[in-house]
Amino acid sequence: MAKLQLKAKEIRALGYDEGPVVSIAMQVMEKHYKHASKEVALDILKSVLQSPNDFAANDVLCKIANELIEEQPVPRFEEVLREAGIPYNVFGVSFIEELAIKQMNGAMQLPVAVAGALMPDAHAGYGLPIGGVLATDNAVIPYGVGVDIGCRMCLSIFDIDVKELTQKQQFFTKALHESTLFGAGREFEQGGEHEVLDSPAFKDIALLRQLQSKAARQLGSSGSGNHFVEFGEVVIEEADSVLAVPPGKYLALLSHSGSRGMGATIATHYTQLAREKRLLPSSAQNLAWFTLNEEEGIEYWIAMNLAGDYAKACHDVIHAKLARQLGRKPLRTVENHHNFAWKEMHEGREVVVHRKGATPAGKDVLGIIPGSVTAPGFIVKGLGQQAAICSASHGAGRKMSRSVAMESITQHALNAELQKHGVKLLGGGLDEAPFAYKNIEDVMNAQKQLVTAVGRFYPRIVKMDGGTARQWKKSNRKTPGFE
Template identity: 50%
Template sequence: MANETLTGKDLLALGFPEGKAIGVTLKLLQAHFAATPLEEQLLLLAQVLANPAEYLAHPVLADLAEALTAPKAPGIIPLHDAPIPFTTYGVEGIESGAKRQMVTAMRLPVAVAGALMPDAHQGYGLPIGGVLATRNAIIPYAVGVDIGCRMCLTLYPAPATLITEQRDQLKKILVDNTRFGRATFQKPQEHAVIDRAEFMEIPVLRGLKDRAFSQLGSSGGGNHFVEFGAVTLSDAQNEFGLPVGEYLGILSHSGSRGLGAQIAGHYTKLAMAQTPLPQEARHLAWLDLDTEAGQEYWLAMNLAGDYASACHHQIHARLAQALALEPLALVENHHNFAWRELDAQGREVIVHRKGATPAGLGVLGIIPGSMTAPGFIVRGRGVAASVNSASHGAGRQMSRTQAQNTLSPALVQQHLQAAGIDLIGSGLDEAPMAYKDIHQVMAAQQELVDVVGTFTPKIVRMCGNEKYLEGE
């Protein structure tokens, strides 16, 4: 060999992999083997290349051996050429970006079924309103950032007219007993979910326990809310055993707070490293459920879902105590989650519902409208084409930025007054006009759910200004 020193090309010809190992080798040769004949260098390198594990403890060659035994980064995983067929409900009201995202999701190698709900709009990875069933794979961004975000409704043995009769008292009850965004209770109530073993057994959760406890019983920002409203039960065969008619109700919408966001961020990075996908699908990277990371995420996701539920239960317990009323019934459902379910052939699939409500046969849920439109208590009909799902709400027709740039406080206030709504907090991005018509959304999915009753908001509490208490 004419070269006085070995080069990267020489190492590639010897069989070295491209990457770190070549750089490590060249530095090692220069530092320790500059005076060694080239033939002896090549013989030594060939021996290390053939059995790198034998040199992991070598005083000089250990770094090279480690570089050769390090896991190789996987190459880009190709998508299928054509998407698996899926059903779209309310297609005329869904933006093109959400449709494209769903098509991309249905080209994943792990995808087996899917559906797009009528409230769908574009998000990260799977569109909000997207349902995706996979085989033995969990996709953190198909679950979403606010893991286990849910609706919770309680009905009380009081007439809905109480809202009109005691409106000021109920406003104060909402402000005194709810917290939103960064505001938390000075003394959070204890709950068994904080003592769960996962907080110590899963590394990423160990530093999140204290924050989770401090936020327990509070709600997030954005579209999260707690509302007093009128519940109208219209189905005499309702599961609550209650007469048809009107009841005082409390409806809440919130998720897993900072806990869910941290879990989503951590495991999305792991998934993107383990299953790199083409650019348009990169946020749909998955974790194999047979891997340690996949099992960790599954446990962490379920913990976040249980934490979100605990927050809702504490919200409703505080309000029930302030009202001095015992609830007659509770309905609770969640989205931004993944479930183990069986497909039509009896095989297990992982069903991701990102902004979609479980609607299996006989399953109860709540589909809210906007702060000036009714929500619906529904019973699922178990339609296979929808992967046993329905919408999780009305869905946005304006982005947050669009709403902030096009709507005015005066216009929103006029809209609220016309609907008889008292609003505490919120911003233009959550104005009712930013949302689709819930009646059109429900019409598009009438084959998916039966309506058991409605919830009409009257006093709405969201993250934001509370100066009304000072008479402003």
């Protein structure tokens, strides 16, 4: 059968205007309908022209439909900030930088703000500071969530003698190298499979359609910066009914990473849309929001939740791979998001709670608060403190910017600190040296009314971006699981 060949004048005769849409229509039809008759192809093009919105979700014809759908002008709303911001609580104020407090003050002037709190690990960010918690009235702020949407901590506790971390260090090092890859933009040559990739949101939202294949190739990978996968020792001194792990010392696996390129693209795209829609003073532009009644707000909410599910899937894949290498199922897994927004009740009303670099700490909710490469992390149980909007810190928090750390910390000093604490570091850089972070003990003391520590995690073998690893060829085609 002869391949389909169309002429521009035949497409224009259907009513298509002069412009790129004619050549796009020709390319799409000749590529995807090459064995169709010309009559059938022209009938399809006629249907798309008559009702382009009906084809906007079609994997093939959407390219033509999107050219035909007239872009409606975005309504713009001039927003007025409150002269005096809503009061909020600050935990650990003595070691929080002034710029972070200034940013939080600005967030509390938003007309949609209901309540706020600043965690003891806080430092400056874009829009809402890292460590900022903001409750809003039916509004979601993309930069109030952050760029790495759904960034997550995940801890698996194994009934394995911790002495093996020293006795079989080479085995654990090799396992870390083989079970994930690190770095901005890094991906496997072949995509993995996981039910999260089958979410209908990938078809329903145009932006997400473009991200699905990359998400598949990054499934089970980790980011750069402070993201890590590490083996260490968990110490539980007293029994806790919520944690439900007997007192003792255990070998454990801890990971920290988020939604990779997908989350960053979602954050950037919707922040730009929000800034175009809401006219705010320059100081508040990165706090532009959508209401959850607006189409963009509904889309962002769906995309944000998908990114959170994807971040969890990445951790699940990593932990399942390593558990399989260990030949054990974990006794207990503890995990939590930060960089996310939740619908919650606060003082008798439903609000949207943004936790940008903050850990959910509702009553008896478990979470992980890491220290640094050498400092211990904490397994915590939330106390449900409304004064903090049921939140706690998400880590120790930086006290040096990355550039300052690179300029002031030497490799010799880092090596000495690693040796002092018995930590083997695979990758990492001077910007992630422990000296760049606040003292985790001070941070935990500043939030005793927010969480109770029910266990400690001591890093022993830490994998971060920048280490030497084998060349990555593929990821598992099937979702790793326990057999």
